[in-house]
Amino acid sequence: MKLPFKINKEKTSLLHRGIWYAVGLLLFFAPFAYYVRGVNWLLGTAQNAGVHSPCFRMPIQNLLEGKGLQILTVGGLSTILLVLSALLVGPFFCGRLCATGALPEYIGRLVPDAWKINLHQEINPVPIRYGFLVGFALTPFFAGSIACAFCNFTLIERLTTGGLWGDVGYLGSTTIITAIIWLLPLGIFAQGGRGFCSFLCPVGAVQSAIHSVGRRLGFTYKLKLAKAACVSCSACVKACPMGALRQEHGELHYQVHTCVTCRHCVALCPTKALTFGTGAHGWGESAPEQEPAVQVQLIKEKA
Amino acid sequence: MTETRSKSPAIGKLFGSTKITWxxxxxxxxxLTLSVGYYKKSLNAEGATVELEWPKSTAKAVVLDLADQGVAKQLVQPDKVRAKISYSNKGDNPIADLQVQTGELSTISQITANSSAFDKQTGTLNQLLNPGNKLSLTLSIDLPPGASDAHEVYAGELRFVGTEKSTSYGTVSIRIINSRLPATDPGKENRSNQSDTGSEHRGGHNH
Structure with a gap:
């Protein structure tokens, strides 16, 4: 189904999201890291201004290792903010602020689809994603922490500082392997460009797990479907960089455990069947909604 | 993107049941993640980790062997090595004006810290290191071209000093070797291994 207005909407959504990711880059990543600088100023601490300080991976491991959580630190406050935001608005960090996830997605848009592998079609990311999270949490007890060794967050810092000052810093074997996986097979050559987010990001997995619970509460924000308004055009399915949506037997299926709530699908939905807001999520429910149905009629008439 | 995207994952019912497959x-x-952890552990010797605790242990020696580098490191960036140094104040008094001097390594190395109060240009910590606190440092060394073509690649020392009172707060001697190449003078190597300043770490855990 050809939608003449899709291109403009897509570009607008990409630009809108891109601005958010640029803000994320300025907030969390060296050499800017204004969020860390701000928290340092508030707490009177002097933690390093880079993505290392608000890192969510290390607090997870500290908790699991019984070291507890130091709340009045950049890491402690960030962990609390991340958990709260995931509960109230879904994986907001992933969908709006994580420049690391966005970079391969945006570069990948320049690569022809014919060169890409549709990983989400080949393999269900959910057990892989949570399997990695559990493995990640268990490694300190067996082989030592892999929190930093396979971190893709620092890679974008390296690219930024390398771009600005020509020095990407020390690269260990595991960092090099992570960079290759993040940017190439799970990046620009993966459909949607977010293979690393879908399969290997423990930060995203924790947020998704929290969001899967939070979305059941009425007052939280979530991706909502008005079934009556859906015309099965698959625009959302094609737009989703995480492969969280699929069309099967004329019905739209949603995988909350991989959705990063980037709302790209919402922006591209021609009938506003998909929205992001509070209330019941509508997936698996059959309550018709009158207002969007009228819009569907209008679109059909136009066609 | 094609219509195939809208189907269920291919490896969805591989064993007859979605749950079992899941x-x-x-x-x-x-x-696989645990295996990756062991793989990472096997590469620990790529870098080194040293812990100094003032005033208990203030002298350590590190040997970094370029032969311990993983394949990826050897292919992409073999001439940049790293040592992580953790400096803890286990004494009763705060340490003021702590400076990390890289000495003969200064032209080829860069030192960074986990604290924004650390000036990496001068190597000075611009705040007190209070009792119980720790400063985590990362020393990155860029080996000059051709340096790794010998068994003895480089040797240097990191000195922790108090700039005002010229107090020594510890040293870490760093020796970089390439064991793939034979030592030209075995006697010399043995002598240099007998460190009288403290324990010697060969490679080690990298965070």
Missing amino acids: ILLFIAMVS
């Missing part, structure tokens, strides 16, 4: 994939991924 569980098997989950277990496989947990196992």
Whole structure:
């Protein structure tokens, strides 16, 4: 189904999201890291201004290792903010602020689809994603922490500082392997460009797990479907960089455990069947909604 | 993107049941992640980690062997090595004006810290290191071209000093070797291994 207005909407959504990711880059990543600088100023601490300080991976491991959580630190406050935001608005960090996830997605848009592998079609990311999270949490007890060794967050810092000052810093074997996986097979050559987010990001997995619970509460924000308004055009399915949506037997299926709530699908939905807001999520429910149905009629008439 | 995107994942009902497939994939991924942890552990000697505790242990020696580098490191960036140094104040008094001097390594090395109060240009910590606190440092060394073509690649020392009172707060001697190449003078190597300043770490855990 050809939608003449899709291109403009897509570009607008990409630009809108891109601005958010640029803000994320300025907030969390060296050499800017204004969020860390701000928290340092508030707490009177002097933690390093880079993505290392608000890192969510290390607090997870500290908790699991019984070291507890130091709340009045950049890491402690960030962990609390991340958990709260995931509960109230879904994986907001992933969908709006994580420049690391966005970079391969945006570069990948320049690569022809014919060169890409549709990983989400080949393999269900959910057990892989949570399997990695559990493995990640268990490694300190067996082989030592892999929190930093396979971190893709620092890679974008390296690219930024390398771009600005020509020095990407020390690269260990595991960092090099992570960079290759993040940017190439799970990046620009993966459909949607977010293979690393879908399969290997423990930060995203924790947020998704929290969001899967939070979305059941009425007052939280979530991706909502008005079934009556859906015309099965698959625009959302094609737009989703995480492969969280699929069309099967004329019905739209949603995988909350991989959705990063980037709302790209919402922006591209021609009938506003998909929205992001509070209330019941509508997936698996059959309550018709009158207002969007009228819009569907209008679109059909136009066609 | 094609219509195929809208179908269920191909490896969805591989073993007849979606649940069984899900569980098997989950277990496989947990196992793979643990294996990756062991792989990372096997590469620990790529870098080195040293812990100094003032005033208990203030002298350590590190040997970094370029032969311990993983394949990826050897292919992409073999001439940049790293040592992580953790400096803890276990004494009763705060340490003021702590400076890390890289000495003969200064032209080829860069030192960074986990604290924004650390000036990496001068190597000075611009705040007190209070009792119980720790300063985590990363020393990155860029080996000059051709330096790794010999058994003895480089040797240097990191000195922790108090700039005002010229107090020594510890030293870490760093020796870089390439064991793939034979030592030209075995006697010399043996002598240099007999460190009288403290324990010697060969490679080690990298965070």
